[in-house]
Amino acid sequence: MSKHPSRSQVSHETQLAEFAKQQARIAQALTHPSNSPTDLSQRTSKSSKHEKSIPSGNENCDGASDNDALKELIVTDEFRRAAETLIRKRISQTKSLLPLSSEILGSAFATHFRQFATNHHFNGPQAILLDGLHFSNWLLQNPQNLSPACQDALRWEYACCRQLLCRFNLYFPKFLGLHEQVPKGRWAFVRAGQFMRRWRISH
Amino acid sequence: MRWRLWRLWRWVIQPIYALSSKGKSFPLLLPICHLSLQSLLPRTDCPQTSYMIFDRLPNLGVGLGFREPMLSELFAFRHQVDFLEITADHYMNALPAKSAELDLLRRNFPLIPHGLAMSLGSAEGLDDRYVKDYANLVQRLAPPWCSEHIAFTRAGGIDIGHLAPLPKTDTSLRVLHNNISKLQDRLQTPLILENITEMFRYPEETYDGADFLGKLCEQNEIGLLLDVTNLFINAANHGFDPVLHLKRLPTDRIVQLHFVGGYIENGTWVDSHAHNTNAEIWELMKEVAKVANIKGSILERDELIPPLAELIPELQTARTILSEHTSAT
Numbered sequence: 001m002s003k004h005p006s007r008s009q010v011s012h013e014t015q016l017a018e019f020a021k022q023q024a025r026i027a028q029a030l031t032h033p034s035n036s037p038t039d040l041s042q043r044t045s046k047s048s049k050h051e052k053s054i055p056s057g058n059e060n061c062d063g064a065s066d067n068d069a070l071k072e073l074i075v076t077d078e079f080r081r082a083a084e085t086l087i088r089k090r091i092s093q094t095k096s097l098l099p100l101s102s103e104i105l106g107s108a109f110a111t112h113f114r115q116f117a118t119n120h121h122f123n124g125p126q127a128i129l130l131d132g133l134h135f136s137n138w139l140l141q142n143p144q145n146l147s148p149a150c151q152d153a154l155r156w157e158y159a160c161c162r163q164l165l166c167r168f169n170l171y172f173p174k175f176l177g178l179h180e181q182v183p184k185g186r187w188a189f190v191r192a193g194q195f196m197r198r199w200r201i202s203h
Numbered sequence: 204m205r206w207r208l209w210r211l212w213r214w215v216i217q218p219i220y221a222l223s224s225k226g227k228s229f230p231l232l233l234p235i236c237h238l239s240l241q242s243l244l245p246r247t248d249c250p251q252t253s254y255m256i257f258d259r260l261p262n263l264g265v266g267l268g269f270r271e272p273m274l275s276e277l278f279a280f281r282h283q284v285d286f287l288e289i290t291a292d293h294y295m296n297a298l299p300a301k302s303a304e305l306d307l308l309r310r311n312f313p314l315i316p317h318g319l320a321m322s323l324g325s326a327e328g329l330d331d332r333y334v335k336d337y338a339n340l341v342q343r344l345a346p347p348w349c350s351e352h353i354a355f356t357r358a359g360g361i362d363i364g365h366l367a368p369l370p371k372t373d374t375s376l377r378v379l380h381n382n383i384s385k386l387q388d389r390l391q392t393p394l395i396l397e398n399i400t401e402m403f404r405y406p407e408e409t410y411d412g413a414d415f416l417g418k419l420c421e422q423n424e425i426g427l428l429l430d431v432t433n434l435f436i437n438a439a440n441h442g443f444d445p446v447l448h449l450k451r452l453p454t455d456r457i458v459q460l461h462f463v464g465g466y467i468e469n470g471t472w473v474d475s476h477a478h479n480t481n482a483e484i485w486e487l488m489k490e491v492a493k494v495a496n497i498k499g500s501i502l503e504r505d506e507l508i509p510p511l512a513e514l515i516p517e518l519q520t521a522r523t524i525l526s527e528h529t530s531a532t
Contacts, residue, residue, distance in 0.1 A: 012377070019374045020326035023367075024359025031361055069406045081471065082402035086365050092506075123362040125292065125320075 022070055029074045030083050031121045087117055090131060097132035097161060100153035101139070112139060126165060133161040257393065257426045257458050260347050263313055263499035265522045267514065268461075270504070274304070276511040281311065283515045288501045291316040291349070295336035309344060315459070315499070316340055317350045320362070323382045323396070324355035324369040338389040347498075348393040348458060350428045351386075353379070353419065370405035371415040376422060383423045395426035395458045400433045400474040404441060412437065413451035426458035429495070430503075431488050432480075436465050436472040446490050457495035462488060462521065463503045477506035480517055485524065492528035500525060 073079055091113050095102040102109045116138050122130040136158040143151050264285025267273065277284065287308060294305050294316075308314055318337055321329065341349045354366035369375040387394060398416065410418065416427065429452075438445035464478030480502070491497070500521050502514060 015374050016326050016378065019378065020358065023324075023326055023355055024361070026367060027358040027361040027363050030363055030365075030367065073403065073406055076403060078403035082367075085402060085473075086363070089365065121361065123360070127362060127364060 025070060026074070029079070030086055032118065087114060090117060090128075093128045094131045094135055097128065098136055098154070098157045101136065101150060101157055104147065104150045104153055129161055129165050133158060133165060136161065257395075257456060257498075258496065260393065260426075260458060260498045263315070263347070265500045265518045265525065266312070266502075267518070268317070268501050268503040268505070269308065270508060271304075272508050273511060278311070280511050280515055283518060284312065286313040286315065286499060288315045288317045288350075288503075291318040291337055291340055292320055295333075295340050305344075313346070314344050315346050315348065315350065315501075316344055317397075319352070319366075320356050321351045321382075321386065322355045322357040323351055323379055323386070324353065324367075324375060325357050325382070326374075326378050327358065329382050329385055330357070334386055334389055337386075341390055341392050346392060348395050348426065349390065350395045350397060350459065352397045352399050353416075354399045366399045368399060368401040368403065368405075371408040371410040371412065373409060376415070376418055379419060380422050383425060387424070393426060393458075394424075395428045397428035397430055397461065398433050398437075399430070401437050401441065411443075413448050417451070417453050420453040420456045425456070427453070427456045428459045428461060429457050429491060430461040431491055432461065432463050432465055432474060432484055432503075435481075435484050435487050436474050439472045445487055449487075449490055449494065454494045455496070457491070458498050460488065460491060460497055460500040461503045462500065475506060476503055479513075480520075485520065488521065488524050489528050492525050497525060497529065 091110050094113060095109065098109075105112065113135060116135050120131075120134055120138070122134075136154045139146065140151065140154050140158065146154070266284050266286035266288065267277075269277075269287040269289050289305070289308065294301055297305065305314075316337075321333060321337065323329070337349075352366050353369065355369060356363050356366055369379070383394070383396075396419075398412070401412075419425070420427065434445050434448065437443075438448060462480055462484055463474075463476050464480045464484065465472050465474050466478055467473070502517055502521065504514065
């Protein structure tokens with residue numbers, strides 16, 4: 001058997017690599033909508049063009065010509081709405097974490113968050129908490145436009161987010177049979193006199 | 204005699220236990236080390252997917268997608284909720300409080316784990332740690348089936364935080380096949396996949412939605428979790444007939460349904476998971492019940508969750524529709 005991959009294998013791998021790039025571009029465009037290169041007028045004109053286009057027979061989404069198709073996709077109204085849905089979801093989740101600040105700021109909360117979201121995106125299961133933490137901190141860095149009450153609320157809610165992110169857990173050793181209830185890989189902090197001791201949880 | 208026992212303990216039992224737990228245990232604190240003998244038994248979590256016959260799955264009835272605010276009232280309506288669908292991501296690596304909540308739910312309801320962030324459509328493959336955690340949760344719950352989405356949520360190091368649609372091409376099918384196979388290698392439980400709301404469509408696709416799902420079911424041993432609301436919203440937003448689309452789906456693979464209401468914003472239907480089920484969706488559900496042997500249906504409310512007393516009538520409506528229309532066939 002030849003050690004070299006066959007031509008079809010190579011083409012499959014190339015297609016997969018191209019597909020992965022395409023997905024990365026879509027993820028980037030969805031999570032950072034304002035970084036998309038076109039303005040609204042271009043979006044509208046291109047979207048109408050796209051809406052008229054009919055999916056063709058055996059073509060697929062791979063290959064060089066599809067890069068243009070992808071660019072067209074990213075500026076469609078549909079895609080813009082999808083990105084808008086995502087940002088609204090983030091705003092609503094962050095509001096639930098910062099209820100006092102959102103009440104004080106009113107509609108300005110969403111405006112500020114949109115500015116914040118152009119440069120900030122967090123990954124992982126704690127992304128919502130990180131949004132709350134960093135957004136409150138980001139607002140507090142320019143306190144000139146914020147009322148004292150709003151600043152107090154932000155400081156309080158920043159502390160709450162930090163508390164939620166730092167989980168203080170005790171763990172139970174394996175021989176007690178309770179180890180399954182405690183997740184691996186986290187730190188446990190225990191006060192010992194005037195010092196804090198910490199343990200890495202590993203079973 | 205004592206010395207012999209000590210040698211047996213130190214050189215035979217302790218090494219066996221230490222090997223079984225990959226050296227991460229506390230070998231000097233093991234009065235119950237005989238339990239380690241369990242680890243010598245053959246592993247049962249090997250890939251076993253060929254037996255999956257979706258017809259034989261138990262009928263679970265009509266239930267709720269469990270969300271934390273429901274907990275306080277849930278037990279008051281225990282007899283009106285047949286089963287619960289839990290969001291798997293909330294209970295993977297859970298803290299003790301969440302773990303206790305899961306145990307409480309498991310003692311009282313049949314549970315179905317529903318994953319969100321597996322990203323089965325990611326060309327860069329699955330996150331091994333996520334797969335492991337998901338498989339551990341499924342193994343712990345031992346549900347009749349488990350579910351995920353036909354979508355991608357992660358690409359290029361970015362977590363999108365939402366389900367993004369895949370282009371309906373052969374490349375997507377290949378990616379899905381690879382990822383589904385990897386996931387099924389870790390699961391003993393039948394896997395069903397959900398259709399998502401397609402917020403946008405790719406300009407050049409090889410298949411339409413029904414053909415794509417047909418091909419996907421043909422290539423993989425999976426069932427379908429048909430979200431009736433998503434089907435309705437996709438049909439309304441992208442201009443196709445949902446009933447015709449439904450008839451072209453592999454209906455023998457439909458195992459479970461999702462339903463909830465949506466609303467119209469600027470002429471577009473939005474899948475908000477925050478409204479009561481619309482009349483159009485009930486109508487579509489009747490059509491689904493006519494063609495599929497449904498094993499369970501879930502009302503999926505995520506936002507603006509009202510008191511459970513307001514959700515129970517929706518469960519009852521679904522129950523009536525499913526019993527009337529399924530029995531008619």
